[in-house]
Amino acid sequence: MASLALLIPTEKLDRLHIAANLTAAAASMGWSVHLFFTFWGLLALVKGREPSGITGDYMAYESSLKKAVESGVMPRWADLIRQAKQLGDVKIYACSATMNLLSIDRDQLEDFVDDVVGAATFLSIAEKSDVSLVV
Amino acid sequence: MASLALLIPTEKLDRLHIAANLTAAAASMGWSVHLFFTFWGLLALVKGREPSGITGDYMAYESSLKKAVESGVMPRWADLIRQAKQLGDVKIYACSATMNLLSIDRDQLEDFVDDVVGAATFLSIAEKSDVSLVV
């Protein structure tokens, strides 16, 4: 089967939704998916932390996006990831170097995180993937 | 021939120019090109809508960029796309989920849009492409 690798360097809600939608679509097609959260993206994996909003350039649309999520028109990004994990082979990685930089411990991370790995692991996975993107 | 797939999640002028320049270069090399506009990128496809400016982080350069476009030193991004379409196999897709989210109808979209498709279609195209990028 095909495979998708995403590098996620942002915790902004709009970008997380793009990553989650690609993940959900890929999983429903039977693809394996590997998500590597690095830099500010790591903040999205911290348990109980609310995302800080959407990309500043599109602030005008923040309330519509939040309303769509709150009303259930759009699923929450983390729920999309959880559903995709139940559906197929979806792995979530936290970047080890970023955890040091931001002083975040393994036990602060969401339950859906599979492993803490470095950039070399991401590159090895991306090399074997059919599609690799930075979202 | 080779092929290029671009996912475009932004309507900022600087990023649209990067996408359009890659498209023009690829088409002139005989590559097929598939552009998938999603999220805020969809706004760039709305007929008659002026792009809202450049990425906020580079606002200091906005006037030079706009001047370069207005004086003709730099072609308009949409003109580059139209020229590339006449040159070769260039397809423009609008993201169906985003059209629902932003309540945009098919007939509001620019004439150069070929189809409205979902994330699964983008992934299938990206899988067959030699180069896939998020711009």
Add this chain to the structure above:
Amino acid sequence: MASLALLIPTEKLDRLHIAANLTAAAASMGWSVHLFFTFWGLLALVKGREPSGITGDYMAYESSLKKAVESGVMPRWADLIRQAKQLGDVKIYACSATMNLLSIDRDQLEDFVDDVVGAATFLSIAEKSDVSLVV
């Protein structure tokens, strides 16, 4: 051996670090690496120029990131690139179209720049690379 191609359209410190970390990891694995700096990314290659900060959306973390670099916890991005070049096959390209747009001359660019090339060259390199990303 495997190969990595990165398109770098930003001069923000956080994104440059992501690019530099991927470069360092890839070079240490024996990969060849090609970095193509375009648009605002070109500003990062101008000799003696200080990067203008981090991505605006994450300004709250700017001082921690700068402190990590100043204290030596995190190497400077350009030092990572220089080390990676000594380690293996790492090539740095400046985008020719951007040099015209921003009126930057070849002799204003850092010593570690290998060549000035166009988008077509980037695409040809990306086509032959195992992993191609826009950082």
